[in-house]
Amino acid sequence: MVKWTELERSTVKAIWEKVDIDEIGPQIWARVLIVYPWTERYFGSFGDLFTITAILKNDKVAAHGKVVLKALDKAVNNMDNMKRTYADLSQLHFQKLEVDPDSFRLLADCITITIACKLKSALSPQSQAIWQKFLYAVVDAMSSQYR
Amino acid sequence: MVEWTDAERKAIASLWGKIDVAEIGPQALARLLIVYPWAQRYFKAFGDLSTNAAIMGNPKVAQHGKTVMGGLENAVKNLDNIKQTYAKLSVMHSEKLHVDPDNFRVLAECISLCVAAKFGPSVFTADAQEAWQKFLAVVVSALGRQYH
Numbered sequence: 001m002v003k004w005t006e007l008e009r010s011t012v013k014a015i016w017e018k019v020d021i022d023e024i025g026p027q028i029w030a031r032v033l034i035v036y037p038w039t040e041r042y043f044g045s046f047g048d049l050f051t052i053t054a055i056l057k058n059d060k061v062a063a064h065g066k067v068v069l070k071a072l073d074k075a076v077n078n079m080d081n082m083k084r085t086y087a088d089l090s091q092l093h094f095q096k097l098e099v100d101p102d103s104f105r106l107l108a109d110c111i112t113i114t115i116a117c118k119l120k121s122a123l124s125p126q127s128q129a130i131w132q133k134f135l136y137a138v139v140d141a142m143s144s145q146y147r
Numbered sequence: 148m149v150e151w152t153d154a155e156r157k158a159i160a161s162l163w164g165k166i167d168v169a170e171i172g173p174q175a176l177a178r179l180l181i182v183y184p185w186a187q188r189y190f191k192a193f194g195d196l197s198t199n200a201a202i203m204g205n206p207k208v209a210q211h212g213k214t215v216m217g218g219l220e221n222a223v224k225n226l227d228n229i230k231q232t233y234a235k236l237s238v239m240h241s242e243k244l245h246v247d248p249d250n251f252r253v254l255a256e257c258i259s260l261c262v263a264a265k266f267g268p269s270v271f272t273a274d275a276q277e278a279w280q281k282f283l284a285v286v287v288s289a290l291g292r293q294y295h
Contacts, residue, residue: 027268034273035280052274109256116263117271123264125181126199132182 002137004079011130015115015123016076021069024114029065030055031110032103039103068107075138082141090145101143108135149285151226158278162262163223165270171261172216173209177202178257179250186250216258222286230289237293248291255283 004012033040033055040049046061048054055061071089078085093099112132116123123131151159179186180202187196193207202208218236225232240246259280263271271279 027273031273031276035277056273113259113263113271113276114268116260117266117268120264120267123260125178125203128178128260129182 001080002082002133008130008133009079011127012076012079012134015119015127015131016073018119018122019069019115021066021073024118025065025067025069026062027065027117028107028110028114029061029068030058031114032107033061035110036103036106039106042097042099042103072111072138075134075141079134079137082137083144086138086141087145090142093142094146101139101146104139104142108132108139111135148227149229154274155278155281156226158275159223159226159282162266162271162275162279163219165266166216166262168216168220169213171258171265172212172214174212174261175254175258176208176212176215177205178261179254180208182257183250183253186253189244189246189250215254219286222282222289226282229285230292233286233289234293237290240290241294248287248294251287251290255280255287259283 033043033049034052043049043060043064046058046064048058049061074085075082093101112128112135115131116128180190180196181199190196190208190211193205193211195201195205196208221232222229240248240251259276262279263276
């Protein structure tokens with residue numbers, strides 16, 4: 001089980017408090033699809049993803065970004081229990097959605113970049129270290145049901 | 148050979164034009180040493196790296212950050228020839244400095260984060276991020292190329 005210090009818990013919560021899911025979620029999801037375009041393979045039903053402009057304007061992309069960030073909220077509130085918290089979601093992504101687990105790492109990268117854009121120097125090196133530890137734990141939990 | 152679209156070339160040149168090497172370089176290297184502390188093993192000669200504050204105030208870290216970031220200029224000016232541009236540096240990091248090439252990848256991550264934090268979402272747009280991270284991925288690959 002991942003061990004968290006008091007400082008790490010409060011830092012993760014402090015960062016998360018500054019994240020507006022409705023604002024940041026769509027940005028993060030658009031970045032994933034633009035920076036790592038092969039991830040578009042999972043979103044055939046989302047309509048036009050052919051250009052950067054299309055992705056940035058796509059309502060389904062925006063909505064899905066919010067869904068994913070809402071799920072991250074669960075991790076913030078269950079830091080001592082992430083594997084169990086995400087067991088069902090991990091199963092779903094493995095067996096039904098057949099998502100390559102490396103995608104979770106790419107998503108984590110875009111989450112961190114988008115938050116850095118928003119928080120700027122407030123995402124200090126120490127905060128970055130803690131936030132990335134948190135996201136690695138999430139990625140690990142999301143990969144846990146893959147065999 | 149890596150293919151660059153005109154949009155990507157423009158995005159990279161535009162970002163590079165805005166980046167102050169002396170500002171971003173030190174920040175990126177300090178973040179590397181703080182977020183990935185095992186990287187400190189390569190910098191024993193740099194003096195005090197025992198705390199985050201020490202790392203962030205360390206003049207050798209700052210100087211080396213500037214050097215490394217400045218080295219990206221060669222890649223920006225030789226987008227179609229990055230592999231060859233960095234061949235000697237790659238050999239040096241492998242044979243003389245014995246640096247694990249995974250460090251290039253995490254340093255690139257720290258650089259991207261510093262650039263994002265400096266410029267925010269209106270300059271470091273999704274397409275700017277795509278071009279920049281592709282650029283750094285090519286640099287990382289070139290630096291690891293001469294390892295055997």
